[in-house]
Amino acid sequence: MSRQELAGNNNQVPPGYKQTEVGVIPEDWEVVRVGDLEPYVTSGSRGWAKYYSKYGASFIRITNLNKNSIYLNLNELKFVALPNHVNEGKRTRLKNGDILISITADIGIIGYINSSVPQPAYINQHISLVRFDLKNIVSKYIAYFLVCEKVQRFFRGSTDQGAKAGINLDKIRSLQLAIPPLPEQKAIASVLSDVDELISSLDKLIAKKRHIKTATMQQLLTGKTRLPGFGGEWETKSLEYLTECLDNLRIPLNEVQRARMKGNYPYCGANGILDYVNEYIIDDDIILLAEDGGYFDEHTTRPIAYRMKGKCWVNNHVHILKAKPGYHQDFLFYCLVHKNVLPFLASGTRAKLNKSEMNKIEINLPKNSEEQKAIASVLSDMDKEIAALEKRRAKTQAIKQGMMQELLTGRTRLIKP
Structure with a gap:
């Protein structure tokens, strides 16, 4: 099915597809609101600062959500130590499969909780938690769907303007989703997750190469390590x-x-x-x-x-x-x-x-100017290697965006109806 065919209006919907509130989707997909799936929806509690500690439970903030991935950025993870008598925070204790949505300031950043997030973990008041019955829905698929441009436009258009921009939980429940059959949800989530793992591995490799370059600069630019054949x-x-x-x-x-x-x-x-x-x-x-x-x-x-x-x-x-x-x-x-x-x-x-x-x-x-040149050549080669990895990462990210556009609209089917 071509993109031109699927971009048609109500009178030009191709066979096997239907026009819906979320666009043209396959006939065997459903359009539902988040609230129709009867999820647990809440937001974090206020007043967590007094529980901050060097060690303890993970405390997820908007800074831990990632605009380019549904997986969390744990580099600046904070911790809280909850006294036994504190029950309010436990309302938002996270579980694997939970979906997080930023609801103030930078609205609509999506996070997905998996085993990479150290447990127990909690969220602050700037984040909404959406928890589905995992027997009936693949929450990772929903997380990827919420990243789509059409949903992100909904977030931007639904913002409550005031002293501080925000979106309420009723708006979260009203979000419309295009839901394929369960096996296809699993297949789409798996494919996109594989691409995210590749991007993550590239990020780690780039970070490692930068660290090696920094250490090499420290050695070569101070003369602590001399390249073979040079002295003086x-x-x-x-x-x-x-x-x-x-x-x-x-x-x-x-x-x-x-x-x-x-x-x-x-x-x-x-x-x-x-x-x-x-x-x-x-x-x-x-x-x-x-x-x-x-x-x-x-x-x-x-x-x-x-x-x-x-x-x-x-x-x-x-x-x-x-x-x-x-x-x-x-x-x-x-x-x-x-x-x-x-x-x-x-x-x-x-x-x-x-x-x-x-x-x-x-x-x-x-x-010796030749030693200057040799040192610069070593560092330049490192820069080229890092640049090549960054280019590969950017290309992979672009491929992922294209795959999301195809898979999350049903333009490309991983499982035939």
């Missing part, structure tokens, strides 16, 4: 000695100018590429070092330095650096990525790296 002394030089500063090529653009200049050349700022414009002011291999707005702190992971090769436009929030003859551009770039520049920032209402202070930043480097 290292020296310490300031950026003023090692680089040319091309800040005279910086030109800011406001939003109106950028909108008028839409094109193919990167428009670069402190935090990376901001836009694409139809003109360029520099055509070179350069290092961009944030002047303000792009520094690491406990809340952000934005870059302090990045590379651009070729034609681009640079604004006035980033310094433009190029290695002087005799020093390797790639090596200096990795040194600046590794370097803590926070001590050089000017204090005030907004942290800023002035040019005079930037020039004082010192770099340790081997006197």
